[in-house]
Every structure is written in structure tokens, then in C-alpha cells.
Amino acid sequence: xxxxxQRIEKWLGTNTYHHSEFWSIRELVRAKEKAGLTVSLCIPxxxxxxxxxxxxxxxxxxxxxxxxxxDEIAVIDSGSTDNTLAIAEAFGADxxxxxxxxxxxxxxxxxxxxxxxxxYQLKGDIICYVDxxxxxxxxxxxxxxVAPLLYREKVQYVKAFYDRPLALSGGVxxxxxxxxxxxxxxxxxxxxxxxxxxxxxxxxxxxxxRRETLESLHFPIGYGVETSHLIDLYxxxxxxxxxxxxxxxxxxxxxxxxDLGKMSFGILQTFLNRLEHNGIVPEMPEFDGIFRQLQxxxxxxxxxxxxxxxxxxxxxxxxxxxxxxxx
Amino acid sequence: xxxxxxQCLQRxxxxxxxxxxxxxxxxxxxxxxxxxxxxxxxxxxxxxxxFLSDRFTEAGLTDIANDQxxxxxxxxxxxxxxxxxxxxxxxxxxxPDSEDHTVSVGVGSMxxxxxxxxxxxxxxLATLPLILERLSIALDANLILLGTTRSFGRGDLAGMRxxxxxxxxxxxxxxxxxxxxxxxxxxxxxGMARGEIVVELKGGSEDxxxxxxxxxxxxxxxxxxxxxxxxAHHPEVKILxxxxxxxxGYNVPPLLGKICFEIRSREAERVAEVERLVHAxxxxxxxxxxGAAVAVEIIARRVPGDLGEGHPLVKAARKTLEILEVEARPxxxxxxxxxxxxxxxxxxxxxxxxxxxxxSPRETIQLxxxxxxLAQIVSVxxxxxxxxxx
Numbered sequence: 001x002x003x004x005x006q007r008i009e010k011w012l013g014t015n016t017y018h019h020s021e022f023w024s025i026r027e028l029v030r031a032k033e034k035a036g037l038t039v040s041l042c043i044p045x046x047x048x049x050x051x052x053x054x055x056x057x058x059x060x061x062x063x064x065x066x067x068x069x070x071d072e073i074a075v076i077d078s079g080s081t082d083n084t085l086a087i088a089e090a091f092g093a094d095x096x097x098x099x100x101x102x103x104x105x106x107x108x109x110x111x112x113x114x115x116x117x118x119x120y121q122l123k124g125d126i127i128c129y130v131d132x133x134x135x136x137x138x139x140x141x142x143x144x145x146v147a148p149l150l151y152r153e154k155v156q157y158v159k160a161f162y163d164r165p166l167a168l169s170g171g172v173x174x175x176x177x178x179x180x181x182x183x184x185x186x187x188x189x190x191x192x193x194x195x196x197x198x199x200x201x202x203x204x205x206x207x208x209x210r211r212e213t214l215e216s217l218h219f220p221i222g223y224g225v226e227t228s229h230l231i232d233l234y235x236x237x238x239x240x241x242x243x244x245x246x247x248x249x250x251x252x253x254x255x256x257x258x259d260l261g262k263m264s265f266g267i268l269q270t271f272l273n274r275l276e277h278n279g280i281v282p283e284m285p286e287f288d289g290i291f292r293q294l295q296x297x298x299x300x301x302x303x304x305x306x307x308x309x310x311x312x313x314x315x316x317x318x319x320x321x322x323x324x325x326x327x
Numbered sequence: 328x329x330x331x332x333x334q335c336l337q338r339x340x341x342x343x344x345x346x347x348x349x350x351x352x353x354x355x356x357x358x359x360x361x362x363x364x365x366x367x368x369x370x371x372x373x374x375x376x377x378f379l380s381d382r383f384t385e386a387g388l389t390d391i392a393n394d395q396x397x398x399x400x401x402x403x404x405x406x407x408x409x410x411x412x413x414x415x416x417x418x419x420x421x422x423p424d425s426e427d428h429t430v431s432v433g434v435g436s437m438x439x440x441x442x443x444x445x446x447x448x449x450x451x452l453a454t455l456p457l458i459l460e461r462l463s464i465a466l467d468a469n470l471i472l473l474g475t476t477r478s479f480g481r482g483d484l485a486g487m488r489x490x491x492x493x494x495x496x497x498x499x500x501x502x503x504x505x506x507x508x509x510x511x512x513x514x515x516x517x518g519m520a521r522g523e524i525v526v527e528l529k530g531g532s533e534d535x536x537x538x539x540x541x542x543x544x545x546x547x548x549x550x551x552x553x554x555x556x557x558x559a560h561h562p563e564v565k566i567l568x569x570x571x572x573x574x575x576g577y578n579v580p581p582l583l584g585k586i587c588f589e590i591r592s593r594e595a596e597r598v599a600e601v602e603r604l605v606h607a608x609x610x611x612x613x614x615x616x617x618g619a620a621v622a623v624e625i626i627a628r629r630v631p632g633d634l635g636e637g638h639p640l641v642k643a644a645r646k647t648l649e650i651l652e653v654e655a656r657p658x659x660x661x662x663x664x665x666x667x668x669x670x671x672x673x674x675x676x677x678x679x680x681x682x683x684x685x686x687s688p689r690e691t692i693q694l695x696x697x698x699x700x701l702a703q704i705v706s707v708x709x710x711x712x713x714x715x716x717x
Contacts, residue, residue, distance in 0.1 A: 049433075050431055051431075053431075053432030053433065053434075054360055054431070054432045057353055057356045057357050057360060057432060058357050058360060058361075060353050060357075061354050061356065061357030061358075065351065065353055065354055066457070083434060086434055087433065090434050090435075091356075092353060135429050136364070136429070251429075
């Protein structure tokens with residue numbers, strides 16, 4: 001076993017959890033109060049009326065009304081045209097239009113934009129992000145992620161991973177990342193940041209982070225936001241800043257191969273940007289940001305070109321408005 | 328008694344319950360979602376009773392236990408422990424665990440398999456201790472919360488029957504909670520015989536109908552005979568047909584089929600009379616030359632029972648609904664209430680929310696009046712606690 005393998009295995013042993021280790025929410029609330037921390041939940045949305053109501057009900061009931069683990073639940077929306085905001089509000093979430101937060105900085109359509117603006121809008125010392133499209137929502141999606149931050153001071157960033165099989169014929173199983181993880185991100189991490197391959201699902205949309213960490217991170221507004229966070233925080237603080245929690249199973253929409261292609265293109269752009277920004281590779285050539293796909297109709301083939309430039313928001317703590325509001 | 332009624336059903340108290348409940352509605356709704364997404368087909372309710380057990384433990388209840396029938400029971404001890412009140416909800420659902428149990432939530436409604444029958448009832452059971460705590464209601468009587476198993480079909484109320492036959496506690500009054508419909512006020516139970524006519528083709532028949540349609544030819548005659556009873560007999564007795572089943576695909580005449588039916592009446596003798604007619608029908612269909620074996624099996628029975636319109640508990644429930652401006656809809660029951668009335672326990676079945684599509688994949692409950700449904704249960708429970716059932 002080489003040194004890298006040893007480091008990864010050691011980290012897997014100490015920083016990988018299963019949500020059941022934190023089954024007592026009462027204990028979590030005690031730890032939170034002892035640490036004097038506040039916790040905010042941010043759910044970024046765009047047309048999620050089918051699932052948002054259930055998420056808000058579950059989190060508000062279990063983690064606010066029953067046990068005060070959460071201090072606020074905020075839905076930050078990119079401009080839904082369905083009933084997403086009305087439903088979220090009806091069940092007690094604070095709702096915001098992303099375009100209405102820090103309006104002088106404009107509005108970029110993208111999940112990363114909502115996550116970035118949440119740092120300004122929300123109050124918590126810890127912010128937990130949970131996607132809105134989870135069908136089998138449960139309070140563990142938040143309590144499991146927040147727990148390592150409450151119990152371990154050095155942990156700054158906690159990622160979720162999923163898909164523990166219910167039955168297994170043999171003793172060994174693959175780590176179960178998604179397609180884009182296994183085909184794109186894990187190979188790139190293997191080449192440039194081998195320790196980050198310890199993250200089971202680096203692209204999962206559920207994570208909890210300390211405010212002082214979040215406010216220092218760059219925020220790509222599109223698909224690359226999670227990859228960017230991992231690289232930047234790893235470069236700054238190493239693998240021990242991270243933990244990951246097994247949440248068993250996540251039922252959500254499946255994406256088409258075409259959509260996964262777009263996602264990969266966005267992540268790759270971000271990855272290359274971070275390499276350049278962190279001085280890992282010399283200056284990159286200028287990219288035109290056009291993602292070129294093909295489609296066929298009968299015997300006719302045509303190109304589908306889509307301009308996808310991964311814009312990036314600066315660390316929130318560099319904004320005067322943020323410094324004024326959050327010190 | 329009149330004094331107690333007035334004392335316990337003061338308009339202000341009922342309306343105050345409703346207002347307080349409005350503020351904690353999400354506690355119930357989260358339990359509805361969780362209860363609905365846990366499969367619990369009749370006979371395999373273990374996961375859902377485990378959920379209730381966990382909730383009862385969290386609420387600090389005592390004597391939490393699964394009995395031999397799989398029921399889950401727990402006790403919220405009262406201040407004067409000499410009396411026992413029971414709130415029960417059946418936990419089983421009509422859906423197999425292979426079906427998608429995902430719940431979707433809209434602005435004013437929730438939808439999903441079994442959400443009304445009886446996930447909402449189960450959720451009320453799970454939330455009731457916390458509701459009483461938040462409303463600062465301390466009952467004098469012990470409150471027994473009971474999630475019953477094997478309610479539907481061949482289950483034949485086995486869970487509730489087992490509890491009643493084996494409990495060493497005297498039950499002074501009981502409420503059965505059903506998800507829908509708000510306004511339902513059941514204080515009587517119908518006489519009922521639930522049965523199956525099973526047709527099996529043994530082969531050897533020359534009948535061209537059998538060659539082309541298999542047992543469907545016999546099922547058709549049986550179905551016509553059953554429906555004819557409805558037309559020919561007293562309106563106070565009727566036969567309901569729930570299932571006609573002979574699945575075989577498109578092009579293979581089925582060899583096995585069945586009809587599931589219920590005979591219902593307020594009068595036991597009328598149920599027995601029609602049951603005899605069904606047996607006679609089956610004998611006529613059982614013509615050996617046809618090559619088909621036809622049999623009838625009665626799998627569940629209820630004897631009629633009635634608490635009576637004038638019982639103080641019924642009057643209190645009516646009065647509560649009136650205060651809440653909900654129209655009372657008296658309807659006889661064939662569910663757990665039947666076993667309770669048969670055991671001589673003053674009991675009601677109440678509904679919690681308005682809803683639609685019962686037993687369909689689009690089963691839906693409306694959320695806007697749910698606090699009325701809860702306020703009704705809490706207020707009637709307070710009435711029972713004051714000795715209203717005695």
C-alpha cells in the first residue's frame with residue numbers, strides 16, 4: 001500500500017460516517033447549543049413544485065418544530081414559473097427570489113448563484129444545502145450532514161453520499177458515484193488531486209459548510225460549483241477539512257445522456273479554470289465555451305451548439321455589502 | 328351528564344383547540360408523509376408499527392409493545408389512572424409493497440397511495456401525544472394508543488379482535504380514527520358477510536363458451552346472479568362487488584377466477600338470508616357437466632351494532648362538529664368500530680380530512696380543514712375523559 005492509499009484509507013476511517021451514527025436529534029441540538037452555533041437550511045429551486053412541499057414539511061416539522069436543530073429554512077428560487085414558491089411559503093419556509101438578493105450584482109441563472117446569494121441572505125453559522133428534487137426526503141438529509149460540524153471543530157465541509165444497496169451478494173461493491181463522477185470527475189481527481197478520490201460522490205448536491213469556509217470560496221454559478229469547492233478547500237486546508245456521510249438512498253429524477261453531457265462540459269470548464277487559478281497548470285488557452293453535440297434525423301445529421309460559459313462569483317467576504325451585514 | 332356536556336364542549340374551548348392546532352399542523356403533516364411512504368399491506372405491517380413504536384418512545388409513552396397479532400400499543404398515563412380511553416387506527420393499507428408509495432404535496436393537498444386510508448389516521452395516532460402536550464391537555468384517564476393490524480379483506484379485523492380478547496384493561500370508551508372524510512360520524516356497524524366465489528375450470532367441457540372465455544363464462548353468470556339479488560330483495564340489504572378477477576392476458580381463456588363480494592345490512596337475519604341465496608346460486612352454477620368447480624367461501628363477518636343516536640358520546644361528537652361548522656355525516660361502519668361495539672364499548676369512528684379517490688393511486692386529502700378534524704378528535708377525547716361515556 002503506497003503512502004497515498006494509506007492517507008485515503010485513514011481518512012475514510014475517520015471522516016466517513018453513516019447517518020445512523022447521529023440518530024439522536026436531541027443530542028445534536030444539545031451539541032449545537034453547547035457550541036453556540038446557528039444552522040440555516042438553503043433549498044435552491046427552479047420549478048420544483050412536485051417535491052418542495054414535502055421537503056419543507058419534513059424539515060420544518062422534524063428539525064424546527066419538534067427539535068430546534070434548524071434556525072431557518074430558506075428557499076432561494078431562480079424564477080420558477082410553477083407553484084414552487086407558493087407551496088414552500090404555505091408550509092412555512094422563507095422564500096426569496098435569487099434576483100432580489102444583492103440586486104446590484106445582477107442575476108445569473110444557475111444553482112451556484114442561489115447558493116452564493118444564500119451566504120449573504122441567511123443567518124446561520126452553518127449552512128446546509130439540500131436539492132429540491134429528492135423524492136424520499138427525510139430529516140436525516142440535514143441532521144446527518146450537520147452532525148460532523150457540530151461534533152468536530154476541524155471539519156469544515158460535509159458532503160452526502162448515497163446508494164448503499166439493500167442487499168449485496170458479495171463483500172465488495174463499487175463506491176456508487178453517478179455517471180459523471182465515475183467517467184469524468186474521478187479520473188480528473190485521480191490525475192490532479194488523488195486524495196479527493198476519497199469523496200464517494202463529489203457532485204452530490206447536499207452538503208453542510210461552516211460560514212467562514214463558504215464566504216471564502218469562489219462560486220461558479222453552474223454545474224461546476226461542487227467541484228470548484230472541493231478543489232479550492234482541499235488546496236487551502238487539505239483532506240481533513242472534509243467529512244462525508246452515507247445517507248443510504250436518494251430517489252430523484254434521472255437525467256438524459258444529453259443533459260449529462262452538458263453537465264460534464266460545465267464541470268470540465270470549472271476544473272480547468274481552478275487548475276489555472278490555483279497555479280497547477282500554466283495559463284490555459286482561451287475557450288469559446290461552445291458545447292457541440294450532434295443529433296440525427298433520418299439520414300440528416302446536424303450539430304447542436306450551446307454556449308456554456310461557467311461564470312464565477314467571487315468569495316462572498318470580498319463584497320462590502322456582506323462585510324456590513326455579517327461583519 | 329348534561330352539565331358535563333356543557334362543561335366539556337364549550338364553544339370557546341373547541342375553537343381554541345382548533346386555533347392552537349393550526350399552528351402545529353406541520354407536526355401532523357410530516358407524520359402523514361412518513362406513514363404514507365412506509366408500505367404496510369395487510370399482514371405485513373411491521374415497518375409501520377415500528378414507526379409508531381419509535382414515535383411513542385420519543386413521546387415518552389409507557390407500556391409500548393407489539394402484541395402477538397402485530398398490533399402496536401402504548402399508554403399515556405392519566406392523572407387518575409382508574410379509567411382507560413382508547414384511540415385506535417388501523418395501520419394496514421390495501422396496497423402491496425411493490426407499489427410506489429411516494430407522497431406528493433401541493434398547496435392545499437397531499438396525494439399518494441393510502442394517504443387517507445389510513446396513513447392520516449396513523450399519523451394522528453403518532454402525533455396525538457405531542458398535540459396534547461402542546462395544547463397543555465392532561466387527561467385524567469389513561470390514554471391507550473393502538474395501531475391495529477389485519478383490518479382489510481381476509482384480515483377480518485384480526486388485530487382489533489385480538490386486542491379486545493386479550494387486554495386486561497377495561498376500556499371505558501374508544502375512538503377509531505380514519506383519514507377521511509371529515510364529518511364522518513359512525514356510531515353503528517352494519518351486519519356483513521364478506522366472501523369469495525371461486526371458479527376453477529377442470530377441463531373436459533364441450534361448452535364453446537369455455538373454449539373461448541374460460542371461467543369468465545361462469546363468472547359472468549355468478550355476477551349476474553349477485554346483482555339480481557340487489558334488484559329483487561329488500562333495499563335494506565345489498566351486495567357490493569369489489570373484485571372480478573381472472574387474469575390471463577389477451578388470448579388465453581383463464582382457468583381460474585374469483586368474485587369478491589360483501590353482503591351488508593343493518594339486520595343480521597337479512598345478511599344470513601342473502602348468504603343462503605348466494606350458496607344456492609353457487610350450487611346451481613356447479614353443474615358437473617360444465618367441467619367447472621364453483622365454490623363460495625365466507626371469509627369475514629360482522630354483527631350489527633349501534634351505540635344509538637341519543638348516546639351522550641354521539642351527541643357530543645355532533646355538537647363538536649356543529650361548533651366547528653362541519654356537517655355531520657352519520658354512516659354505519661364495518662371496520663374496527665364493529666368489534667368495539669360488539670364488545671360493548673362506547674365507541675365512535677371519526678374522519679380527519681376531506682379527501683377523494685380512496686383506494687386509487689391518486690388518493691388525496693385536503694389540508695385546509697385538517698385542524699377541524701384534529702380539534703374534533705381532541706375535543707371529543709376531552710369529553711370522554713370527563714366521563715361522557717359512562
